[in-house]
Amino acid sequence: MTVVAVCQLGLAVGEVESNRAAAAAAVVEAAGQGAELVVLPELCDSGYVFTGDAEARKLATPAADSPTLHEWQALAGGYHTTIAGGFCELGEDGLLYNSAALVGPGGVLAVYRKAHLWDAEKLVFTPGDAPPPVVDLPFGRAGLMICYDLEFPEWVRLAALAGADLIAAPVNWPAMPVPVGERPCDVVRVQADACVNGVFIAVADRCRVERGVSWVGGTVIVGPDGYPLAGPVTADEPAVLVASCELARARNKQVSAHNDVLTDRRPQLYRQVTG
């Protein structure tokens, strides 16, 4: 069993030092509960609700030279864990990316640039063109994608087909109206993503209003059958959730005597999907 943690943080745009401190405290708390993988929110160093490109640019750093990633490496080493979290990246091409990194004691294992940008992000960031990475870790294979990416089943499928046992998903889910008694659709979509692919998905969301934007607070760990193992929080408060995940379950895609969710696909009939 692998202990996975997801951290719901209250952050503030531009307050990079205190944001990093909040993330570090959550990592320490999660590691104290035995977490081998800790997931942090999207853009968790810079905050999210930028006034525009200029503000985001001031908060962005190159991945190779990011104090945020350096700190995560130190935390991963000191607390024997691996960290997946979002950061504001200045590309070597001078463009801004809404990125996430997977960082272990030995350094950065993967950097991923969000490929599907949400709303005003399109005014600030350049979308990534690379598929979600899947990294072989000692406890299993971890994929990485960000927030709105999860709303494109094609994208989640790519990670599953690439062998991800678990998808780590830093998010900032802006709150939308939810009918009484219903679970927010952001969480519902993740449940579906998990069960149609037979993978674990670990989502870390935001809390605390930022420049008028409030959040779903939907931090959750979902199992390969689509049901939550921890969360969703769905409250506007910080939280560190952990779940013991038998990641090997994601290697068996069988859902009945005659069905396997990946080999039952009929890719030759789906070609129109890519057009």
Place this chain on the structure above:
Amino acid sequence: MTVVAVCQLGLAVGEVESNRAAAAAAVVEAAGQGAELVVLPELCDSGYVFTGDAEARKLATPAADSPTLHEWQALAGGYHTTIAGGFCELGEDGLLYNSAALVGPGGVLAVYRKAHLWDAEKLVFTPGDAPPPVVDLPFGRAGLMICYDLEFPEWVRLAALAGADLIAAPVNWPAMPVPVGERPCDVVRVQADACVNGVFIAVADRCRVERGVSWVGGTVIVGPDGYPLAGPVTADEPAVLVASCELARARNKQVSAHNDVLTDRRPQLYRQVTG
């Protein structure tokens, strides 16, 4: 506004006459509530839990010569509605298909053969090779697919890309364990299918144990935001649910100032999905 009905029926394998009568009674009830489209369950003439190929073959009829489809046409004409439902089809090639038809007063508008077969269906039926049909009706464009098809986001996407406003989905969802307090994942997947595509989905499920198999009873109508408009029933009892659907909502895929769930797709990056 278009009134859509979904009918959860208690059926019995082999009892074709009484199954047809149950479906007809439900159509009459739905039409009495103004339904312009009535959705019936999968294989709702034959029943589902066959002993094998021989039994299914005895219950199958060619689409062109199906008493079930003839009756639906008469009902559609008499009650000014359109019917989507599942039937056991004997192909002109001598093979058996788990099919569904869309039938109006003028006759059969589309026949669809389930492309993703569930469990022992693979021992009886041949999977269809044609994409889900999308039919232009006076009130909107209706797509058609069956049960396990809904677990392949690629398939639902095809119908959305082909312009479906609503997907009619006859199902027979066998009951699986559901954690206390959770909505069955069959329903959760349909919610996700609806909101990632901005379409309505109308699902008609079974009830009443058949040869030891019980059912989710998950009959539901979901709106393009992913939340239920009627149901889910999630009880082992017959039901006729109706919802007034503003189908034009499905023509607007915008979900924020800068986002559209279909044009935000990045098909050139998804090619690996089809491989």
